[in-house]
Amino acid sequence: MSLLHHHWLAEQLPAWEREGIVTADGARLLRERYVAEPQGGLAQMVVGAVGALLIGTGLIAVLAYNWDDFPRWVRMALALVPLAASQAVSWWVLQKDEAAKPWQREATALVQTLAAGAAMALVSQIYNLPGKWTDLVFWWCVVSVPLAWVLRSQAVAIAYLIGIAIWTVAQVTGRGFGFSGEGADVRLWYPLLLAGILPLWPGPKLRERPASGSRLVLAATALLGLFAVAAFAADRPAFWLTMLSAAAVLLFPLDRHGIAEPLARKPQVLLGGLALVVMALIATYEDPARHLVKSVEFALPLAWCWLLLGVVAGFAVLAFRQGRFAVLAVAGLAVVPLLAAPLSGKDTSGWPVAIIYSFVLLATAIALIALEFLGRQGAARIGAALITLLVILRMADADVSLLVKGLAFIVIGVGFLGFNIFISRRRAALPGGPST
């Protein structure tokens, strides 16, 4: 829960208790359920992070200028003195423990991270070391992530997540498809590097949660990293493995507070679901559907595929037990190619699978709407949008006159807007106001 909402609830609860709207136990339960996210002065943190970022990037730019006229030892001192100074300040902040302000922790962690990167870059520059800059990013991430843990720095954590995703993508793009022997094995490295964030989120007491912006970065980079690993594992564009990766992100287990949160605060559900739906929509066309079924054939012998299937199955069981039927309905889109593959012969048309996908998408959309009407956590608006999109796509393909298409689009648009108004009124009429 955001700090603003938490303040509002905290102000209202005593009055509600006095007026008998909630009991003392009920109020206690509400306070426990809707805890404020540890923001620690967001504005202060942002100011600290921006200041640190300016100092650090300035430092890197000054060093990258390449002070040709200075002897080597002077250039080394230029790189290592800022590192030592930033480490000393971080040590001082760390000693203050809880007395340290959030912006101090953010700023020192970020400056030290940038100073460490600058030192490594300069040594590399002095000795004309070869290698891609993304290799430097890897080591930079490895030596910097402990600062995110101990100084509880969201900025360093975000930089780390972006850094490991960039490195992972670089391993795949640098290697190219159909050539083995170069680049690190990201099937092993990416999960290992991603696990590097665990000491911060959820932390040793399993209580820490990323703030809203960090959640978005975590979900987006995890999705990107897993897509890259899928391409690496298959040694070719891996349509189906990409779908399974998106399903794993979408189904990532949540506790009951997480489940109760609105969709906007669950970027892994939003991005994972969006990726799956977009891929499924693409697969409603003949050529992509044929490639999708073929990618199942290529993927099934791979250990990474079975690992992903195991993870998705495990997450799906948990989601079922928690009653997360809406996400299960969307995740089901990733299973279609596996079920359709045995039905499609070699070198056959992709039309059967494309048609199956159209119907499965329609069924998914209906499920999202029906769940909401059945009092479950659904997504009626998203369901309606999906049906609208499907009809638009099919109408665009259809061999009918422009006039018919135009009229159909008007009818669909009116229907969609009408449904939205109906859902808004229905939600407003429900006790407890709008829900997602």
Add this chain to the structure above:
Amino acid sequence: MRPALAVFAVAVAAQWLLPLAGIWQYERVIARGTTVRLECVAPDPYDPLRGRYLAVRPAEDRVPKPEGMVGRDAVPVWATLEAGDDGLSRIKSLSLEPVSGSTVIRLVAKWRLWEGQRQTSPETVFVEWPFDRLYLNERLAPDADKLVTERFREGQDRPVAEVRLLDGRAVLTDVLVDGVSIREIVKQRAN
């Protein structure tokens, strides 16, 4: 000591260890290594973290496949260099096993099926040299690039990479044009 302080101490040690290990390793090669000169080509690209550099690629990048090399995977190989009458070193022999000598350099060999549109000989491998750039001041780098391009267009001698070798490890120390450091030439031109 609090666990956070211990973790911080390890991070600090790692942040020092990486640059210092590099400094120690490469200072040793510069101080005690053998100097060799290799003919090379050198255009001018940019690294987002380390600034401008002159890309240095030794002209000798295709050599006969070493005995015992199978498959398409990139493998480390040890090349023994020999200086010719012109003072430039070339690969004399290539081995899959480590060999010793003052002019031995560790390279990576790989076999490519295609080079552009042309199919390559299965008996030839490509070698990757352990240096590919000479960092230059951003003010000087474009001039250095121009100098190299001009010489290439006019068919003059290619630039020469000056490299120090020790225990198979290499550090690129300079790029020479007609025996003079490219840094000095472009500095003089700028003045």
